[in-house]
Amino acid sequence: MRKVKARGEYLTRSLLVLGALVMIFPFFWMVSSSLKNAAEAFATPPTLIPKAATLVNYRHVTENLDLPRLFLNSISVSVTVTIIQVLTSAMAGYAFARLHFKGKKTLFLVYLMTMMIPMQVIIVPLFIEMRQLHLLDSLLGLGLPMVVSAFGAFFMRQAMTGIPIEIEEAALLDGASHIRIFRSIALPLTIPALSALTILAFMSVWNAFLWPLVEIFSPEKMTLPLGLANLQGEHSTDWPMVMAGTTLAVIPVVLVYIGFQKHITQSFLTAGLKG
Amino acid sequence: MKKDSRVASVLIAPSFIPLIAFLILPMIAAVTLSFASWDLLSPIKFVGFSNFKELFSHSLFYKSLFNSLIFIAGYLPLVYFLGLAAALGLNKKFRGSNLLRAAYFLPVVTSWVVVSLLWKWILNPDGGVVNSFLHVFGIHGPGWWTSPTWAMPSVIIASVWKDLGYVMLILLSGLQSIPPEYQEAAAMDGATKRQILFRITLPLLTPATFFVIVISLINNFQVFDQIYLMTGGGPDGSTSVLVQQIVKNAFDYGRMGFASAMSMVLFAIILLITLAQLRLQKRWVHYA
Numbered sequence: 308m309r310k311v312k313a314r315g316e317y318l319t320r321s322l323l324v325l326g327a328l329v330m331i332f333p334f335f336w337m338v339s340s341s342l343k344n345a346a347e348a349f350a351t352p353p354t355l356i357p358k359a360a361t362l363v364n365y366r367h368v369t370e371n372l373d374l375p376r377l378f379l380n381s382i383s384v385s386v387t388v389t390i391i392q393v394l395t396s397a398m399a400g401y402a403f404a405r406l407h408f409k410g411k412k413t414l415f416l417v418y419l420m421t422m423m424i425p426m427q428v429i430i431v432p433l434f435i436e437m438r439q440l441h442l443l444d445s446l447l448g449l450g451l452p453m454v455v456s457a458f459g460a461f462f463m464r465q466a467m468t469g470i471p472i473e474i475e476e477a478a479l480l481d482g483a484s485h486i487r488i489f490r491s492i493a494l495p496l497t498i499p500a501l502s503a504l505t506i507l508a509f510m511s512v513w514n515a516f517l518w519p520l521v522e523i524f525s526p527e528k529m530t531l532p533l534g535l536a537n538l539q540g541e542h543s544t545d546w547p548m549v550m551a552g553t554t555l556a557v558i559p560v561v562l563v564y565i566g567f568q569k570h571i572t573q574s575f576l577t578a579g580l581k582g
Numbered sequence: 583m584k585k586d587s588r589v590a591s592v593l594i595a596p597s598f599i600p601l602i603a604f605l606i607l608p609m610i611a612a613v614t615l616s617f618a619s620w621d622l623l624s625p626i627k628f629v630g631f632s633n634f635k636e637l638f639s640h641s642l643f644y645k646s647l648f649n650s651l652i653f654i655a656g657y658l659p660l661v662y663f664l665g666l667a668a669a670l671g672l673n674k675k676f677r678g679s680n681l682l683r684a685a686y687f688l689p690v691v692t693s694w695v696v697v698s699l700l701w702k703w704i705l706n707p708d709g710g711v712v713n714s715f716l717h718v719f720g721i722h723g724p725g726w727w728t729s730p731t732w733a734m735p736s737v738i739i740a741s742v743w744k745d746l747g748y749v750m751l752i753l754l755s756g757l758q759s760i761p762p763e764y765q766e767a768a769a770m771d772g773a774t775k776r777q778i779l780f781r782i783t784l785p786l787l788t789p790a791t792f793f794v795i796v797i798s799l800i801n802n803f804q805v806f807d808q809i810y811l812m813t814g815g816g817p818d819g820s821t822s823v824l825v826q827q828i829v830k831n832a833f834d835y836g837r838m839g840f841a842s843a844m845s846m847v848l849f850a851i852i853l854l855i856t857l858a859q860l861r862l863q864k865r866w867v868h869y870a
Contacts, residue, residue, distance in 0.1 A: 326664075327685035333743065334688070336711055337700050349709030352718045395597035402593040406586045414594070421605050423856055427804045427825045428849045431832045432611035433604065433839050435622070437679045452604040460597055485589045514693035516807045517825070521833060532695040536811060539699070546703045553696045562693050568684060571691065575748065576755050 314337030314510050334557070341365070350548045364551035365520060368538070372552065377534040383531060384446055385512040392508045393501060396456055400463025401489045405475065415464075421457040426518055434521050449522050449530070459504055467493050467537045503574030506567070531556055552575040612849075615842035622836060633843035643844070646822045649734065653823070654802045656738040662794060664742065665749030670779075672750070673757045683754075687747035694744070698811035701740035702727060730820040733813045737821055740808055749794050756790025757783070796859045803851050824848050 341364050343357045367376070389400075403415050426433075433452050434443075442448030456557050467469055470493060478488050494501070523529055529537070535556055538549045564571060596725030616633055620626040637643050668686050672679050689697060704711050704728035727736040760783065770780050806825040809815060815822035815830070824844060832841035 319671050320676070323668070323682055326668060327682045330689065330746070331685050333700050333704060334830050336704060340703065351709075353711050353714045395600070398593040399597040402590045406590045406593070407636070408587040408590040411590075414598075417606075418601070421601060421609075423852060424605060424609055424849065425804055425852065427622070427806065427828070428852075429605065429608035429612050430828065431838055431845060432608035432615060433607065435611070435838065436608060438603075438622070451600070454840045455599075455600045455604045457601060457605070485586070486592075486820045489593070496825060497659075514695075516694055516810075517829070520810075521829070535695045535699065539811075546706065546709070548700055553699050556696055558693060560691055560693075561688070564688065568680075572683075572687060572751055575690070575751055 337550045337557070338554050340547050341554045342512075343547055345545075345547060364545075364547045365555070367545065367548040368552040368555070371538065371548070372534050373527065374534075374552075374555065375402075376514055377529060377531045379511060380446060380528060381531040384450050384453075385509050388450045388512045389505055389508040390454050391454045392459055393505050395454070396459030396463045396504060397467075397494060397497070397501060398489070399460035400467050401485075401493050403460065403464040404470075405493070406468035406485065420456045422461065426452070430517065430521060433518070437522060443522060444524050444528060446528060449519055449528075450512075452518065452538075453515065456508065459508070463497065463500060463503055466497040470496050479559050499573075500577070502570060503577050506574040586782055612842045612845050615839050616846045618839040618842075620838045622838060624807055629839065630839070633840050634846075636781070636840065637843050637847070642819055642822060645819050646824050646827050649811065649819075649821060650803055650823050653738060653741075653805065654799065656735065657741055657802065658798050659794065660738070660742045661745050661749050661798070662791070664780065665794070666748050666753055668750040669753035669757055670783075673754060683750075686750050689744045690747040690751075692744070694807035695811060696741055697744045698808045701736065701743070702812050705736050727813050727816060730818045732819045733817060737808055737812055740812065741805075744797075751786065754788045755789050759785045792859075792863065796855065799855050800852055803848060803855075 316476075339355065339357060342360045342362070343354075344359060344361050344363065347354060347357060347359065357565070399418075403411065403418075435446045437443050437451075440448070442451070458485070474492055474496075477487050478492060483491075514532060515530070516536070519533050520536075521531050523533060535552050538544070538552050617628055617630060618626050619629045619633070653711055670848055672683055672686075690701050705713075706711060707723070707725045707728055710723075710726070712726075716723040723733040726732045764782050764786070768782055773781070804825055806829070809821055809826050810829070813821040816825045825848065828841045828844045828848070831837045831844065
């Protein structure tokens with residue numbers, strides 16, 4: 308009986324490891340291909356590890372793309388949008404959780420309903436709006452629509468409703484203002500929710516593709532995903548070079564993921580809705 | 583109360599003003615535009631329902647909807663059952679289980695651009711590792727994303743690979759919310775492993791399963807990045823989907839009104855799924 312169980316467990320684990328290898332293989336293949344010369348990259352049978360490793364593809368990709376510029380654009384838009392989104396979400400969340408004012412229910416319902424409208428549905432009018440505002444092909448125009456997050460306000464309201472009300476009542480009796488309570492009680496006590504929202508907001512802006520594709524045309528204003536997408540040739544693609552580009556783009560993501568693995572998976576869970 | 587109102591408006595305005603400017607107004611504009619014909623250059627012209635009439639007699643529109651269904655039919659069972667298998671296997675902690683979880687989850691945090699380019703290369707008809715591998719066994723591999731038959735499976739494979747870790751995560755948290763006493767009690771009563779899985783674990787996992795299905799349905803109708811990057815909707819419209827048609831009509835053909843009519847259909851689908859979810863949730867979800 309015991310032996311059977313052990314064998315079953317052994318089989319399960321082998322399958323899990325095999326599955327993980329299949330999941331990791333594309334990443335391995337990406338790095339491996341990026342280090343091969345053109346002849347070896349297309350060789351049959353394929354070589355797992357490059358025989359004549361070369362960095363020529365990395366040189367080519369830096370010649371074709373202004374990578375520091377792309378990184379800088381991506382970072383500046385992602386950081387700014389994330390800070391604004393998280394801060395405004397927390398503020399609205401506090402108001403919905405703790406304040407009494409006329410029209411609160413209706414207003415909250417508006418937030419809930421707008422959660423159902425994805426960017427894909429309003430992409431055409433957003434483009435027209437930016438065109439009217441003369442903000443097409445600008446980082447400001449890129450960032451503005453991504454600042455909006457009805458979900459964030461909803462999410463922070465849930466978190467702030469969970470704070471024991473006695474703490475705030477005591478502070479109110481001591482004469483603290485709501486702004487003060489928000490800053491020194493509500494914010495510090497919802498740090499887990501704030502960090503989850505920060506991670507999700509940052510990732511969704513960092514990885515955004517559809518809106519940047521519509522909004523940005525000039526290479527010097529592109530974000531990393533747009534620049535990478537442009538590496539594909541119209542007729543033929545230099546795949547080893549493309550793999551060098553994607554490898555460079557993935558390295559920071561992997562490092563951040565390793566550093567914050569627990570936080571990242573947790574934020575995907577707590578805010579599953581945003582998926 | 584009065585003081586609260588003033589504070590509330592200060593706190594809410596910074597998120598509500600952008601919400602109006604970049605979500606609510608565009609939504610109203612999208613509804614309006616769907617009844618208009620506009621190429622951005624000539625004056626806007628209202629045309630009643632003619633965009634919708636054209637849409638519903640447009641074969642590519644039906645094909646795009648049909649392709650979304652094909653995508654879901656291939657994607658959902660694969661991502662669910664593979665994600666479930668991984669979750670069941672990784673539910674108990676053992677040495678290295680965290681590392682394995684990370685391996686399954688890594689594609690989730692990778693951007694669609696990287697994932698699409700990577701799989702395009704892996705599934706390249708000439709020199710891609712899959713076909714080169716098949717070649718060693720004397721099999722002539724298919725054209726993958728260049729073939730009308732294999733383009734959709736190519737997109738499905740890449741999508742399943744990217745999302746599997748997320749589905750695993752949701753199901754894992756579902757599994758962990760099942761009190762272990764249930765399974766222990768059943769085991770004591772002599773239930774087999776299989777019986778425990780099918781009679782206890784899976785029924786109690788229905789909330790997580792339901793969530794995965796709803797989220798997948800909603801997301802699948804909005805699929806764009808991987809289609810645009812891997813196939814551009816081709817070859818021969820075999821992977822064309824709604825959002826890709828919206829973008830093509832608006833920004834390649836300058837048909838803002840027609841594209842907006844398509845957006846309305848997309849919104850109607852999402853609304854329908856959301857409403858159906860609220861309705862069905864009570865009926866077949868078992869809570870522990």
